[in-house]
Amino acid sequence: MVPVSYYLVLSAILFGIGVVGFIFKRNLIAIFMCIELMLNAVNLSFVAFSHYLEKLSGQIYVFFVIVVAAAEAAVGLAIILVVFRNRESLNVERVNLLKL
């Protein structure tokens, strides 16, 4: 049986990749995917703990996260679509109209 620490390390690595990509990527789609990656990294640790502690609540949280992520994807992709239509680019540096 694979020890729980393996899962947690994998989760941390995935999360770290997500954070780094979130900060350094310029493409909106890529940033969005990084967010999804972070969410799923968290999901992984939830599931691992749920199995290890033999409690169902962790898995229920995962369902919530997946549902929220789905809703977020719907809204987020719609926004990205609109941004692309207006800017003809997905470069996040150019989305700064709200700056003073």
Added chain:
Amino acid sequence: MILHHLWIIPVLPLLGAALNGLLGKRIPQRTVSWIGNGSVGLALLAVLELAREMAFLPPEKLPWISRPFTWIVAGTFRADFTLYLDQLSLVMLLVVAGVGFLIHIYSVGYMSQEGGYYRFFAYLNLFMFFMLLLVLAGNYLLLYVGWEGVGLCSYLLIGFYFLRKSAADAGKKAFIVNRIGDFGFSLGVLLLFWTFGSVEYDKIFGLVAERPIEQAGFGVMTVIGFLLLTGAIGKSAQLPLYVWLPDAMEGPTPVSALIHAATMVAAGVYMVARSNIIFTHAPKAMAAVAVVGCVTAIYSASIGLVQTDLKRVLAYSTISQLGYMFLACGVGAFAAGIFHLMTHAFFKALLFLAAGSVIHALSGLQDIREMGGIRKRIPTTYWTFLVATLAISGAPLFSGFFSKDEILWQTYSSPYGSKVLWGIAVVATGMTAFYMFRLVFLTFHGTRRFDERKVHVHESPRIMTLPLIALAILSVIGGYVGIPKVLGGGNRFEEYLAPVFAPANRGWLAAAATYSHATELGVMVLALGAAAAGFLIAYVFYLRRPQLAEQVSQNFHGLYRWLLRKYYVDELYDAAIVHPVHWVSDRLFWRAVDVGVVDGAVNGLADQARSAGDRLRRIQSGNTRSYAGWVVVGTTVILTFLILGLQ
């Protein structure tokens, strides 16, 4: 019926004021006139009915006191909404409602072409409410409410043409100068409460009557007397607070007639007469009343000699006549003072209304040097003006003769009076006759000095001349209620008011009786002689040989200028009070305290907040990735704290 519902009398004009003030803009001018005049007319009817009912009341039931409700209760302090009816209140009610009603009717014609017609009537009705409240009040606090209320209406109506700067300034001047007097008055009321534990007339008068008369030193009664006198000086425009009344002529003429001649300015006299027992217990304050009145009478009559604005001459004449009333009260002849108040209300209201009619006829001209020769064109105005002039000059058989003669005689004979004051008052009588006939001759007689091509002289409409005629009749017969005994009359007026002044007058009437009839007649003839001399001089100067007046003003140029500039008192007050106050307000309170301290503190805080915000603003780069970085940093910091904190 009205006896048990006294409150109806002041409330009627209040209703009129509310209706006209709130709805006046939306209803036609005709309706406004009906509401304005109707409410005052009903009040007058109520007063007449009240007079009828009072005649059947047994004398021991007076003063009739009604307390419809308790007004203020705070600790030991208690003030009811007390209405106090006695002979004095009734006389004042009749004068205020009667003259007020006639002036309301006149205003319908006079104001018909003016803007703000409904506003005018709303203010005028509000004034009637406060004035009726003032004379009906049964305690000093309610009197004070009416007192301040008429002051407010006076301010509003002086500044009625508020787009004209001089009118707005005159309103402010009246209000501020009155405030000085009112401050003294309010201190007096507070001292009364502090001394007697009540502000109710019946209680205070009862307690005062038991105290000894303060012959020497400055006791509490003397202080109260002086404080009340301060209030009366402000409201009745006596020296040294008279400066607001001439400027108050900026208001519409009916206002000058109602407020600044007949009723409001007489409130000070009424208050002194109402507090007669306080003043007789403070002989020093009483003497001050007489001296102030007498000096004011001659002082302002002398200014009136040379003024050239029709309404301003009348204003100085009003101040002078109020001085006579003060003189009367100061020598203990309260009834004579009230008598003169009544006759003066008739003839001075008439003078102002007739002057308004002249101004109306000459399309706004007010300078008497540019008038002349219009007596045939506006006969009603001329004859009524002449009647009022005869009355104020003290021509025999006219009302002013009886009241003024009574004052002069009492000044001469009363133990409070003095021959010096009497002499001054007689000289002032001569001056009165002079400046009044000067007005008549310059305005109505002689050659026309205005441009006849520009001004179409026309008699005023019936609605304006009818009140003139009514007041002219009153100016003649108003004196017949008080024909002195020496002329075969019964002096009914004085007898009627005697119960009000009885406690104050103990022993005083007896002293007056020691003079013989011959002395009294002699005094009367002297006053008549002074008036006749005034008339003759005016006749020679302004009708026979007009160049003579010019010559005299050239010969006494310094004196003439001094009088024309009103003894430079306005300039003196400006230099001594207005400018220093301005300077302190401007330099110290505005530039130093307000700008430096108050604004400095507020602006300093705002500046701090803004510079902090400026620095914080830099985080808002608009760069999404930097936001993401900050989120990570923030999360890390919070997590670190949480984890470290948990260990």
